[in-house]
Amino acid sequence: MRLDLTGRHALVCGASQGIGRACAIELALLGADVTVLARRADVLAALANELPRSHAAQRHGFLVADVADTETLRRQVDGLVAAHPVHILINNSGGPPPGDIATAEPATFLDAYRRHLLANHTLAQAVLPGMRAAGWGRIVNIISTSVKEPIAGIGVSNATRGAVANWAKTLAGEVAADGITVNNVLPGSTDTPRIAQIVAAKAQTSGRSMHDVQQAMASAIPIGRFADPAETAAAVAFLASPAASYITGINLPVDGGRTRSL
Ligand code: NAD
Numbered sequence: 001m002r003l004d005l006t007g008r009h010a011l012v013c014g015a016s017q018g019i020g021r022a023c024a025i026e027l028a029l030l031g032a033d034v035t036v037l038a039r040r041a042d043v044l045a046a047l048a049n050e051l052p053r054s055h056a057a058q059r060h061g062f063l064v065a066d067v068a069d070t071e072t073l074r075r076q077v078d079g080l081v082a083a084h085p086v087h088i089l090i091n092n093s094g095g096p097p098p099g100d101i102a103t104a105e106p107a108t109f110l111d112a113y114r115r116h117l118l119a120n121h122t123l124a125q126a127v128l129p130g131m132r133a134a135g136w137g138r139i140v141n142i143i144s145t146s147v148k149e150p151i152a153g154i155g156v157s158n159a160t161r162g163a164v165a166n167w168a169k170t171l172a173g174e175v176a177a178d179g180i181t182v183n184n185v186l187p188g189s190t191d192t193p194r195i196a197q198i199v200a201a202k203a204q205t206s207g208r209s210m211h212d213v214q215q216a217m218a219s220a221i222p223i224g225r226f227a228d229p230a231e232t233a234a235a236v237a238f239l240a241s242p243a244a245s246y247i248t249g250i251n252l253p254v255d256g257g258r259t260r261s262l
Helices: 017-029 041-050 069-082 108-136 155-177 193-206 210-219 230-239
Strands: 010-013 033-038 059-065 087-091 139-142 180-187 250-252
Touching: 010 017, 010 108, 010 155, 017 033, 017 087, 017 139, 017 230, 033 180, 041 059, 059 069, 069 108, 087 108, 087 230, 108 139, 108 155, 108 180, 108 210, 108 250, 155 180, 180 230, 230 250
Parallel strands: 010 033, 010 087, 033 059, 087 139, 139 180, 180 250
Antiparallel strands: none
């Protein structure tokens, strides 16, 4: 299978931990030059230094940016692509806060849309000219299985994820003829700092132990456990590879079979 990404430059957002970090590692293992983006310079510098290098010319770097600051983000990524065009964009950021949709404040929607829909759009607009010039590009958005089945108790997240999925499907149709694919990976419960916070919050509100909460969540998953972030990242890396050239506009759950819809 054609998986080699030598000579390709990947920009991985939300890369300081969790799924984003795992994506950076997988793409580096396939030979890509990887730029990791998040807000903590020290963490990013250490990660860029630690990422695998499979050939002598492979170079990794980092970009300290807040994806919620749309205008600054655009300027920063314009600077990055001017120096080194991006061929692979992994759109990823922290999940919106939990809560019912009936009581959600408008400001919560605006913040979530800024960190997901507008950030993805801004980053895509900045990298698309370079992808078109190369006649090759991959955009992979990390979203959630809530694209297929809204999840109770995370109303703003559900609404935002649906918007991102429709944005991605529309963009996929517009750029397909340029050799650029746009796909979404939908994680289920994945063993990251984010899920640890969710388990701790559920334990506190229910009075159960974290172990019991985690067991109950895992029992709803046919595979019977949370994903390792590397398992999610493997799907992302495949969609970013030359082998996935005829796949665009899809929503790929990586959820151990949890989603009940087709
Ligand atoms: P995480 O919270 O562990 O990591 C999120 C990353 O995004 C971190 O590197 C963080 O620093 C970065 N980030 C957050 N806000 C940012 C900002 N404003 N600017 C720049 N960087 C920012 O999350 P994760 O578990 O790795 O999940 C990644 C995505 O997948 C999230 O959107 C999450 O909601 C979604 N998801 C996760 C799970 C799961 O079980 N872990 C399940 C479904 C969906």
